[in-house]
Amino acid sequence: MERLTSPPRLMIVSDLDHTMVDHHDPENLSLLRFNSLWEHAYRHDSLLVFSTGRSPTLYKELRKEKPLLTPDITIMSVGTEITYGNSMVPDHGWVETLNNKWDLGIVREETSKFSELTRQAETEQRPHKVSFYVDKSKAQEVTKELSQRLEKRGLDVKIIYSGGMDLDILPQGAGKGQALAFLLKKLKAEGKLPVNTLACGDSGNDAELFSIPDVYGVMVSNAQEELLKWHAENAKDNPKVIHAKERCAGGIIQAIGEFKLGPNLSPRDVSDFLECKADNVNPGHEVVKFFLFYERWRRGEVENCEAYTASLKASCHPNGVFVHPSGAEKSLRETIDELRKYHGDKQGKKFRVWADQVLATETTPGTWIVKLDKWEQSEDERRGCTTTVKFTSKEGEGLVWEHVQQTWSKDSTVKDDSSWII
Numbered sequence: 321m322e323r324l325t326s327p328p329r330l331m332i333v334s335d336l337d338h339t340m341v342d343h344h345d346p347e348n349l350s351l352l353r354f355n356s357l358w359e360h361a362y363r364h365d366s367l368l369v370f371s372t373g374r375s376p377t378l379y380k381e382l383r384k385e386k387p388l389l390t391p392d393i394t395i396m397s398v399g400t401e402i403t404y405g406n407s408m409v410p411d412h413g414w415v416e417t418l419n420n421k422w423d424l425g426i427v428r429e430e431t432s433k434f435s436e437l438t439r440q441a442e443t444e445q446r447p448h449k450v451s452f453y454v455d456k457s458k459a460q461e462v463t464k465e466l467s468q469r470l471e472k473r474g475l476d477v478k479i480i481y482s483g484g485m486d487l488d489i490l491p492q493g494a495g496k497g498q499a500l501a502f503l504l505k506k507l508k509a510e511g512k513l514p515v516n517t518l519a520c521g522d523s524g525n526d527a528e529l530f531s532i533p534d535v536y537g538v539m540v541s542n543a544q545e546e547l548l549k550w551h552a553e554n555a556k557d558n559p560k561v562i563h564a565k566e567r568c569a570g571g572i573i574q575a576i577g578e579f580k581l582g583p584n585l586s587p588r589d590v591s592d593f594l595e596c597k598a599d600n601v602n603p604g605h606e607v608v609k610f611f612l613f614y615e616r617w618r619r620g621e622v623e624n625c626e627a628y629t630a631s632l633k634a635s636c637h638p639n640g641v642f643v644h645p646s647g648a649e650k651s652l653r654e655t656i657d658e659l660r661k662y663h664g665d666k667q668g669k670k671f672r673v674w675a676d677q678v679l680a681t682e683t684t685p686g687t688w689i690v691k692l693d694k695w696e697q698s699e700d701e702r703r704g705c706t707t708t709v710k711f712t713s714k715e716g717e718g719l720v721w722e723h724v725q726q727t728w729s730k731d732s733t734v735k736d737d738s739s740w741i742i
């Protein structure tokens with residue numbers, strides 16, 4: 321968050337499973353549409369927060385399976401763990417708050433008396449979250465009985481039933497809603513209260529997100545019955561909460577548009593980039609657009625025509641250099657020429673490219689350095705590299721690519737590959 325010098329323009333707080341991630345879409349199209357919108361229009365001045373019921377272990381697994389961006393803040397284990405940045409630094413203030421009227425030993429003891437409860441995997445048992453599976457038909461009765469027993473033992477807990485099967489027991493002060501409220505208070509104290517906040521969810525444990533004052537909310541089209549029921553009973557007159565017509569991340573994009581929170585046209589929804597000129601100089605946009613073009617080129621989704629390569633070459637400096645992750649260097653224009661050979665080589669294959677953490681800095685007037693993580697998914701292999709691009713811009717002309725340097729990312733599954741193009 322240190323990179324932000326003023327209040328974020330938009331903070332998106334999104335659930336992951338069946339909200340940001342559509343498990344019914346093996347192509348991950350709505351997620352990829354969201355990714356390019358976020359990186360091109362929001363990353364530089366906004367905050368991305370993931371709020372998931374997943375424990376750190378399962379969250380990391382999901383990140384390996386799906387093309388998820390790196391969030392600024394991660395809220396895990398149903399709002400009981402808040403971490404910051406890439407390195408996921410925990411919020412100790414939040415841990416202190418959660419210790420109030422909470423005793424893990426007592427919760428374990430009392431829950432062991434219920435035969436209807438099936439304990440979830442060890443990785444899902446966290447310092448401030450105890451999780452079980454319970455049949456839908458038994459959920460209400462168990463919740464009532466258990467909360468009475470825990471109260472008698474002096475604890476103040478919250479029991480959340482979600483997804484028609486998961487039962488989580490948390491400290492009363494925890495949950496996705498309270499974690500968000502804590503975060504907003506903290507940002508306000510730092511003078512960085514977001515101009516707008518949009519909460520996005522699909523199931524019961526997301527309801528709390530929509531109860532925080534001044535927060536916009538979107539229930540994606542595929543939201544579960546339990547959340548829709550909660551909405552009908554508690555928030556149907558709140559114009560700041562909508563039930564989207566589109567599924568998952570598509571619903572998030574729809575809400576950005578409906579609430580007029582900023583640009584809502586994903587670069588992935590633009591079919592011809594030659595037609596798409598940004599209103600002002602935006603080097604981050606240039607990079608997102610290029611890698612999208614690169615994906616379409618290799619998938620054979622854009623025509624193999626001279627106009628494209630000519631336009632790309634024209635935007636490269638004549639002496640521009642590309643440094644391959646292996647360390648080999650060649651000229652940028654040569655690299656574009658080489659790209660011609662690869663037109664359609666990934667046609668009909670599982671091949672996607674996305675940019676993560678695109679950040680542009682104007683080092684001197686007219687000179688920009690853009691840093692990003694570029695990812696390439698090819699069948700089941702994922703390759704990533706940290707990319708640094710130097711651009712220059714002259715008055716009245718577009719941006720010129722001067723230098724591109726790539727190094728393998730530490731999370732890449734392949735670190736030595738001569739077939740890597742750019």
Ligand SMILES: [Mg+2]
Nearest residue numbers: 335337338522
């Ligand atoms: Mg969900």
